[in-house]
Amino acid sequence: MQIKSLVTLTALLCSFALTAQTEDSVAVKKITDEVMTNATAYENLRYICKKIGPRLSGSANAQKAVDATARMLKAAGADTVYLQPCMVPHWVRGAKETGYIKLAGGKKYNLNLCALGNSVGTGKKGINAGVVEVRSMNELDALGTNNLKGKIVFLNFPMNQTYIEVFRAYGESGVSRWDGPTKAAKYGAVAAMVRSLAINPDDHPHTGVTGYNDSFPEIPAVAISTNDAEWLSRQLKLKMQLSAFIQTNCRMLPDVPSFNVVGEIKGSAFPNEIITVGGHLDSWDLAEGAQDDGAGVVQSIEVLRALKASGLHPKRTVRAVLFMNEENGGRGGEKYLELAKTNKENHLFALETDAGGFTPRGFSFEVSDAQYEKILPWKPLFYNSGVYKFSREGSGADVGYLKELGTALCGLIPDTQRYFDVHHAETDVFENVSRRELHLGAANMVALIYLVDKYGL
């Protein structure tokens, strides 16, 4: 930042500080106290995790989550609660996958693996083939058909430990899961084995969606644990030639009907201006989807409850949206946009919470320069909660669809250090969510929405 703009910013902050800030900090304190004392988010999350559990799109549990969260929105004080029907993919894992590396003397090293979401299965016979390790997409291209045809490609892209923002490492290494299998198929590979996207060593396979490309065959794709990936990489260096067996039972069934769940508090002055806050209701099938994204669901519900309980009736319509199918299709987000267009809705602002219910550290804005100048002076109001970061990066996958409408978008940025210990793995359970962290995140979301509602954008 140039000195000049820093001085301008300083002046801006000060002029704001000397006028509206006192009134607003009283309101923000009131909101924060209300949430930290009386939030129902944690108990709602317990219900979603322990009474329902995994809720992949198209599953019976996903429907249970629709019903339960509609009730929660009513209990939170929404004026109106309704469902937005949408068709969703229906991928099923089938019986537990197996796989191993063949060792000398007929011995086996069993792999901690799971099929990647949306992957095709291997069939009952499974797949037997030599393993080739690649550590980058360039290496994959360089090896090409000559080296990869008929092979199981082992995409070993460790997450970069030196990135303090762990999502950056996810973005970089994640290409192995999103694009790796289909690129391997391009060169004739028969299956793909992807190193789990976990930044710490562990024994759990972390699933997640993979994408196919119509031009290439759909090959089975699995994730193996980071510890297994390290072991396998060492073995390949020692022995050069190893073969693996994998057997998976997953398949994609025809689309089925499902729903976004919406709860609203109608605005008192500008009911047609809509402020959306949301997380996604579906989760992967391996765990309870506690951090991803049960946390976001219950935080979004908490926004309505806390606004009501604080007596801060919004001027604009505040809408909590629990999106279906973020994990393996994005159909809920797509449907939300479609209905917004059909109904000619005016979407002022949309806040997504889908990075876990950890201690909040900031907000990321996708807004115009003029909007950002309006928002930035609010930042000191969040310092008491330890929220110091207002950045201009991406917002979220579900609210991202609204970009087409010119809506100002935002994402809650929680602390990222622990997210990839549980992300898409069996460790994503209620016990790994901190009540205080979850509620503090919700408190800051309510405060931001209070400010957007009060000042507009």
Place this chain on the structure above:
Amino acid sequence: MQIKSLVTLTALLCSFALTAQTEDSVAVKKITDEVMTNATAYENLRYICKKIGPRLSGSANAQKAVDATARMLKAAGADTVYLQPCMVPHWVRGAKETGYIKLAGGKKYNLNLCALGNSVGTGKKGINAGVVEVRSMNELDALGTNNLKGKIVFLNFPMNQTYIEVFRAYGESGVSRWDGPTKAAKYGAVAAMVRSLAINPDDHPHTGVTGYNDSFPEIPAVAISTNDAEWLSRQLKLKMQLSAFIQTNCRMLPDVPSFNVVGEIKGSAFPNEIITVGGHLDSWDLAEGAQDDGAGVVQSIEVLRALKASGLHPKRTVRAVLFMNEENGGRGGEKYLELAKTNKENHLFALETDAGGFTPRGFSFEVSDAQYEKILPWKPLFYNSGVYKFSREGSGADVGYLKELGTALCGLIPDTQRYFDVHHAETDVFENVSRRELHLGAANMVALIYLVDKYGL
């Protein structure tokens, strides 16, 4: 803050930014990368927690921890490793405590309880008495001897949910544990039952030291879980008269010899100027002391390792000190000061890490105004790690002794939301420490010590 000082600060930050910052940010990045990639702190912590475990002062495990961490300091690259003998209290819990509330019809409600540290025991017969709840020290004084004589006083001081810095709530409610039992004794109470100092509801008793006053009898004191405290408070409101039975087997034995463990890297230019970094080696007996303060111990050792591994040989002597007996006596800290005086050591700076190995959020300085002005411009160097807070509050119990020498003191401030879920309870185990959070804390400690060493104070 006044506008004028903000502008001055801005100028200060900018002038610093334009000169030394580039060189320093390169060094800080190097340090951070080294720690996030190669730190041994997490594996050292695993050893301390899983191979040793609880290590209350005077126990055989405390001695094992002395031996093990001396080895770790050598392995980390300390030039010199030595022990500082000191006598420590030797309190033992004895057989597991029991206690219950008597209900109608001879039924019992069993309490999750434990003796408080340094408490006397009840003897085998236990104590049977009516329970009186107090919710503040004023209430205790108001009830006085008339109402408290012969009773078990139930000190129910919930931690304030609205404090975002949870240590503030600990400070406020903690008086119930530190002073409550002896104040109850002043009014003739026969025992004290203290609500655990946990901010979230749970079923674990959280121990911790209580203090006696020579003027009053030493009465047995226990902690009960927060859930039991809530239950008991409700029952007392309904039934008014309830009595309890508690039986504890703890006692204080004569002092025994123990040690601080010290590892040094001798300074290349000013070897007589000492920079101390430390945590405490002892832990409560109920768990592994992972966050309290195994984390601080292994972070302090990591400071030496990372300085060596980064090739940043310090000009001043950097000394990692693993203090004994922080929990129930402070004898290690006291001894460290005594030896510093005896040996006429020049203590420039001392950094304590005893608030858990959670994501680092800042540092708290006990320094002069001139020193703070020198330190403050370093703050932007920590933003990349998400560290935004440089405050002027307390540092730590062990380094606090050095205040007498005029040493500049500092405490690492980690995120506080989860600390009191595990603090002094059986949940303080290795599994509840995040590798990335622990290492990120260590990285920031190394960076701060690098700057203090480079620029002096």
